Amino acid sequence: MKRKTSLIMVLMLLSMIIPTYSFADHHGLLIDGSPSGGFVEMHAGKNLIPVAYVARAANANIMWNSAERKTTIMYEGDEIVLTIGQMNAMVNGMSVALDHAPVILNGRTMVSEMFIKDIMGFEITMEGMSLNVIIPKALPDIVDTAVGAGSFNTLAAALEAADLIGALKGEGPFTVFAPTDEAFAKLPEGTVENLLKPENKDMLVDILTYHVVAGEVTSADVVNLSSATMLNGDDVSIKVENGGVMVNDANVIAVDIMASNGVIHVIDTVILPPN
Known part of the structure; x- marks a missing residue:
């Protein structure tokens, strides 16, 4: 009985230390109306988007530092650094508050709609069961x-x-x-x-x-x-x-x-x- 009680206490402690995410709901991710192959995951009422798909479509350079658990995005001269689990992004050395900390799911950095819209400057619309990320095209000269x-x-x-x-x-x-x-x-x-x-x-x-x-x-x-x-x-x-x-x-x-x-x-x- 004592061993069973100890096991329960250990599990309770682990649950407090390790954040758990319930990604029960997901839907498709469109980029400019075309399927990206990625999925949008729902957590705590927020849609989390795999930033790698968006960065690739925007011709942004994205790098992963596993030692520091940081994702760096180079887009149109801006350097954006995301640290997994932290509620801020560093944009050209300045801290910007996030509404949801980046997380890793299935090997990809997931960010909120707020990051895609307010920091990267892309539009997001809902189309059926998919989120559509609209990347603005560069103006001609x-x-x-x-x-x-x-x-x-x-x-x-x-x-x-x-x-x-x-x-x-x-x-x-x-x-x-x-x-x-x-x-x-x-x-x-x-x-x-x-x-x-x-x-x-x-x-x-x-x-x-x-x-x-x-x-x-x-x-x-x-x-x-x-x-x-x-x-x-x-x-x-x-x-x-x-x-x-x-x-x-x-x-x-x-x-x-x-x-x-x-x-x-x-x-x-x-x-x-x-x-």
Whole structure:
């Protein structure tokens, strides 16, 4: 009888020391609507997600340190360190509180929805019996955004002729006041064809860089400006009239088209630098 009592006491002590998890319920894990092969486990009213599947889909580098029981995720320049059983994550050296400590299940680090949404920045929706983790796609750069819009074909051709595509695909940020194809068509007949000739490259570069500001200037910023210095070194005038914005003699007809390296505002007239 004494031995039986001692065994019960040992089991009770172990239950206090070793955390137990009841993963009775689980459902599928979708990544951008496609089955990932992983499962979401339910514990204490929270959905726990195997972070390895999400990291892999996001092209993040994930590493496991078994000695320290730490999972490190490198994603878009951020270092995120999770320690199993601790209620915080280290994000670029700063501690961020978690609503559920990471745990290991079936050899994988499991994290809560809060971690996936608030720290990694991904959206989560419920679809039937599966959680769907939606990973935002990276914005295209300014050049690809303009080309994809389909209304800046002349601008794209001019950028190529001026050898400016590489520059506008750079880190930036840049603000481009982009003339539409119709804006280029308003120039005197033969002007565009003449500018695209190799011997007129310097003139074309001057005109195109007169449409670009170094830095990101959104519409909220533009309305507070009276002028701006463009990439070619010349200034443009900026006026707010009748609820609209004019850059020199061009009307801004669409604003805040965001790109990975800046922003595009659409104008209806090609603006020409001062002689």
